[in-house]
Amino acid sequence: MANRIEDLEPKSVWSYFAELSKIPRCSKKEEAAMAWLMSVALEHGLTAKRDQAGNLLIVVPARPGCEKAPTVVIQSHVDMVCEKNSDKTHDFDTDPIQLLVDGDCVSADGTTLGADNGIGVAMGLAFLDDPDAKHGPLELLFTVDEETGLTGAFNIGEDFFTGRTMINLDAEVVGKFTIGSAGGTDTTIGFPTARESREGLSYYRLSIDGLKGGHSGADVHLGRGNSIKILARVLLAAAEADLSEAIHLGSAVGGSKRNAIPREALATVGISAGSEAKFEKAVGEISALISEQLADADPDFTVTLKLLDTKGSAAPGTDNSAMSLRFLQMVAAVPWGILGMSTALPNLVETSSNVGVLIDNENKRELTCSTRSSSSQGLAEVLASLRAIATMAGACVEHSDGYPGWQPRLGTPLLASVEQVYTDLFEKKPEFLAVHAGLECGLFLGKYPELQIIAYGADIREGHSPDEWVSIASVEKCWKFTRALVGHLSERRDGNIR
Numbered sequence: 001m002a003n004r005i006e007d008l009e010p011k012s013v014w015s016y017f018a019e020l021s022k023i024p025r026c027s028k029k030e031e032a033a034m035a036w037l038m039s040v041a042l043e044h045g046l047t048a049k050r051d052q053a054g055n056l057l058i059v060v061p062a063r064p065g066c067e068k069a070p071t072v073v074i075q076s077h078v079d080m081v082c083e084k085n086s087d088k089t090h091d092f093d094t095d096p097i098q099l100l101v102d103g104d105c106v107s108a109d110g111t112t113l114g115a116d117n118g119i120g121v122a123m124g125l126a127f128l129d130d131p132d133a134k135h136g137p138l139e140l141l142f143t144v145d146e147e148t149g150l151t152g153a154f155n156i157g158e159d160f161f162t163g164r165t166m167i168n169l170d171a172e173v174v175g176k177f178t179i180g181s182a183g184g185t186d187t188t189i190g191f192p193t194a195r196e197s198r199e200g201l202s203y204y205r206l207s208i209d210g211l212k213g214g215h216s217g218a219d220v221h222l223g224r225g226n227s228i229k230i231l232a233r234v235l236l237a238a239a240e241a242d243l244s245e246a247i248h249l250g251s252a253v254g255g256s257k258r259n260a261i262p263r264e265a266l267a268t269v270g271i272s273a274g275s276e277a278k279f280e281k282a283v284g285e286i287s288a289l290i291s292e293q294l295a296d297a298d299p300d301f302t303v304t305l306k307l308l309d310t311k312g313s314a315a316p317g318t319d320n321s322a323m324s325l326r327f328l329q330m331v332a333a334v335p336w337g338i339l340g341m342s343t344a345l346p347n348l349v350e351t352s353s354n355v356g357v358l359i360d361n362e363n364k365r366e367l368t369c370s371t372r373s374s375s376s377q378g379l380a381e382v383l384a385s386l387r388a389i390a391t392m393a394g395a396c397v398e399h400s401d402g403y404p405g406w407q408p409r410l411g412t413p414l415l416a417s418v419e420q421v422y423t424d425l426f427e428k429k430p431e432f433l434a435v436h437a438g439l440e441c442g443l444f445l446g447k448y449p450e451l452q453i454i455a456y457g458a459d460i461r462e463g464h465s466p467d468e469w470v471s472i473a474s475v476e477k478c479w480k481f482t483r484a485l486v487g488h489l490s491e492r493r494d495g496n497i498r
């Protein structure tokens with residue numbers, strides 16, 4: 001087995017990857033790498049252009065006889081996540097990535113490798129050095145800043161590329177083809193508060209802890225608890241135990257990231273004198289029921305109620321009971337978790353929403369929700385219900401700009417080509433899947449709605465960490481498939497594939 005990069009196959013892919021690895025290219029610092037791509041285009045006598053976002057496009061004419069084939073866009077991102085082991089001396093702004101070859105693995109020496117998505121970049125360029133590759137007109141699209149906000153794809157120029165068939169090389173391995181992703185929008189609900197010191201209350205601190213949390217998209221199906229929703233549920237259950245006029249909500253906070261399931265929440269609650277025992281009992285009862293509900297998914301969940309000693313200090317400010325109740329009802333009504341499953345693909349969450357952060361401002365409680373869907377109407381429906389709930393509660397509501405999703409559709413001509421080429425090469429049927437997270441592909445579709453996309457890549461493990469490695473065999477398989485797919489598409493004469 002070869003143990004030098006120069007000896008690996010396919011040679012042109014590995015040689016471009018080795019060249020690129022010498023050039024620093026952390027997210028938002030891709031200029032040197034883009035200049036190198038420009039020089040590669042010029043050396044081959046090709047035109048290349050940049051857009052305002054910094055993305056680069058190399059235009060490759062069709063091979064003789066394939067001029068009438070649909071233009072295929074081959075897309076990858078140039079930036080990489082820059083992480084290193086703490087004992088490694090490495091300056092990502094100047095030092096080349098040191099490539100190591102061992103068995104089927106290429107890794108880096110104590111740093112991220114950048115195979116995500118450097119292998120994709122190299123694979124696009126490899127078409128320039130393969131005189132036998134059959135292809136129609138190609139557009140090699142290289143984006144910037146995928147890893148820290150997808151801003152290259154977000155701000156891609158209108159009419160920057162002309163092809164309407166795209167191969168994205170930044171996804172799961174060949175054979176597990178990605179055909180959909182989620183779009184998302186954040187919503188901030190501002191609920192006015194009029195907290196003041198009140199007479200005749202006993203004060204408690206209520207804390208929700210021990211939940212696992214997780215990613216609001218990738219972990220949404222695991223049935224874990226949401227601390228902010230639980231906080232409201234516990235206090236509402238107490239209100240329903242004939243205490244609706246006894247509960248006065250003071251500060252209430254929970255979560256820290258809009259796209260993480262919140263693990264903790266904390267509130268100060270003033271209870272009318274005489275109702276303390278009833279309140280403690282109601283909190284204990286509902287907490288036990290929630291513990292039972294979460295026994296499998298979140299076994300370490302706890303609710304702690306602590307009577308505060310406020311003698312001698314100013315009483316904490318609280319809202320009156322009517323306002324407190326209205327806020328708790330609003331939080332309880334806000335949708336969260338899985339809200340819809342895909343009908344196109346099995347087991348795919350189509351729509352979900354997270355209640356991620358509750359913060360406390362002087363005159364406003366602020367609740368931030370993060371909603372995802374691969375269906376634009378699925379997303380719009382949830383946003384409408386968030387607006388309705390906020391309006392009914394007398395709160396104000398604001399949506400972020402958001403990003404579009406990529407709705408999976410089986411049975412398109414492009415997928416038929418993918419299936420045929422894959423089956424011919426590997427004598428197996430491919431799988432088609434979608435992710436409940438944002439991808440560059442969704443953003444391209446926002447500006448180029450007629451685009452047909454297929455996404456796949458090499459087998460990269462431990463991505464975004466210094467343990468990142470890529471399987472050499474998978475790179476070969478990915479190249480073989482891409483070359484065959486592009487060749488197959490070059491035989492089409494029906495213009496852009498719909």
Ligand SMILES: [Zn+2]
Nearest residue numbers: 116117146170
């Ligand atoms: Zn990537």
